[in-house]
Amino acid sequence: MISFEQYAKSFEGTVSALDVAANEETIRQIFRLRDEKNAIILGHNYMPPMIYGLSEESARGDSLLLAQVAAQTSSDVIVLNGVRFMAETAKILNPGKRVLIASKQAGCSLADPIRANEVKQIREEYPGAPVVTYINSYADVKAESDYCCTSANALRVVRHVREEFGTDTVIFLPDTLMGKNLQVELDALKSGIDLIYPGKKNTLMEGSCMVHEQFTANDLKGIRQEYDIPKGGQRRAVLAHWECPPDVIEEADFHGSTTQMMGYVREHKLEKAYLATECEMAANLQQQLPCVEFVRACLVFCPHMQQITLKGILHALETGDEDLHEVNVDEDIRVRALAPIERMISIS
Ligand code: 13P
Numbered sequence: 001m002i003s004f005e006q007y008a009k010s011f012e013g014t015v016s017a018l019d020v021a022a023n024e025e026t027i028r029q030i031f032r033l034r035d036e037k038n039a040i041i042l043g044h045n046y047m048p049p050m051i052y053g054l055s056e057e058s059a060r061g062d063s064l065l066l067a068q069v070a071a072q073t074s075s076d077v078i079v080l081n082g083v084r085f086m087a088e089t090a091k092i093l094n095p096g097k098r099v100l101i102a103s104k105q106a107g108c109s110l111a112d113p114i115r116a117n118e119v120k121q122i123r124e125e126y127p128g129a130p131v132v133t134y135i136n137s138y139a140d141v142k143a144e145s146d147y148c149c150t151s152a153n154a155l156r157v158v159r160h161v162r163e164e165f166g167t168d169t170v171i172f173l174p175d176t177l178m179g180k181n182l183q184v185e186l187d188a189l190k191s192g193i194d195l196i197y198p199g200k201k202n203t204l205m206e207g208s209c210m211v212h213e214q215f216t217a218n219d220l221k222g223i224r225q226e227y228d229i230p231k232g233g234q235r236r237a238v239l240a241h242w243e244c245p246p247d248v249i250e251e252a253d254f255h256g257s258t259t260q261m262m263g264y265v266r267e268h269k270l271e272k273a274y275l276a277t278e279c280e281m282a283a284n285l286q287q288q289l290p291c292v293e294f295v296r297a298c299l300v301f302c303p304h305m306q307q308i309t310l311k312g313i314l315h316a317l318e319t320g321d322e323d324l325h326e327v328n329v330d331e332d333i334r335v336r337a338l339a340p341i342e343r344m345i346s347i348s
């Protein structure tokens with residue numbers, strides 16, 4: 001388990017010692033309660049460094065990894081430093097554990113507008129077509145779905161579903177931009193799959209991530225020019241998350257989930273990188289890879305992720321307050337939501 005001393009040392013040269021010192025008491029209390037309550041602290045890649053650093057390395061990552069770690073943990077309490085749908089997924093997978101989040105208000109612009117009724121609506125429009133739901137969704141939506149997916153495995157899941165169900169029409173919810181990006185790749189692979197996502201040949205409202213929809217291809221071109229990152233260059237690259245608009249994906253040298261983007265920077269031994277995604281991820285990577293120059297044009301923070309604060313985490317561990325912090329899922333919905341997540345994990 002990380003101690004306060006190891007935590008403070010891990011920031012040398014990145015987060016100022018003053019910031020760590022100003023929060024020392026809170027952080028020490030978080031670690032003390034973590035140990036007393038036998039808690040595991042999971043951290044999404046978009047957490048700011050001082051929160052990300054609370055998690056062991058094996059408990060930091062993308063939505064897929066957090067779900068996998070939550071499913072397997074033997075700790076009594078799971079503290080999920082990420083947004084509410086991630087905490088809900090942890091509860092669905094490991095219902096015997098107490099799942100806490102610093103703020104239950106931490107939503108997601110993809111998950112919030114679509115609920116079970118929307119899934120039923122599109123099923124009526126496409127009878128017999130399987131539904132693949134992105135993990136950025138709530139339990140009632142997952143409960144109405146055939147498969148879940150994350151940005152790390154969406155392409156594989158969609159192609160698997162087509163084989164399993166023997167149909168070319170596959171419904172993908174709720175991210176319109178990611179749906180478009182997946183369709184481009186499926187076409188390039190000559191898959192024959194017609195992916196139906198919100199806004200394409202159906203009555204559902206388009207859905208998108210309020211962070212990633214902001215990037216434009218021109219932004220990326222400007223960054224390439226200003227910071228000398230040529231397209232297809234050797235050890236310099238622009239990377240984008242799957243949730244960005246299609247022309248941004250086309251302009252990027254690589255696209256993937258948050259962890260896949262991190263892996264690309266490492267594997268290609270990049271010397272300079274720009275990540276078209278939530279800005280804190282570059283801050284976390286900078287700490288792990290001090291030799292890489294990360295261009296940080298930080299216009300884009302996720303306001304939902306930002307609701308997770310050190311004080312909130314401490315309050316969650318101290319009180320376990322049901323209204324503010326504890327995440328529970330109705331048992332009937334949980335059991336139905338578990339099936340598509342387990343199907344996803346079994347093929348990941
Ligand atoms: P990842 O699954 O890639 O971590 O993405 C989650 C997310 O919320 C992206 O905006």
Ligand code: SF4
Nearest residue numbers: 108109209210211302
């Ligand atoms: Fe949702 Fe976008 Fe925030 Fe991720 S970054 S939690 S997709 S609003």
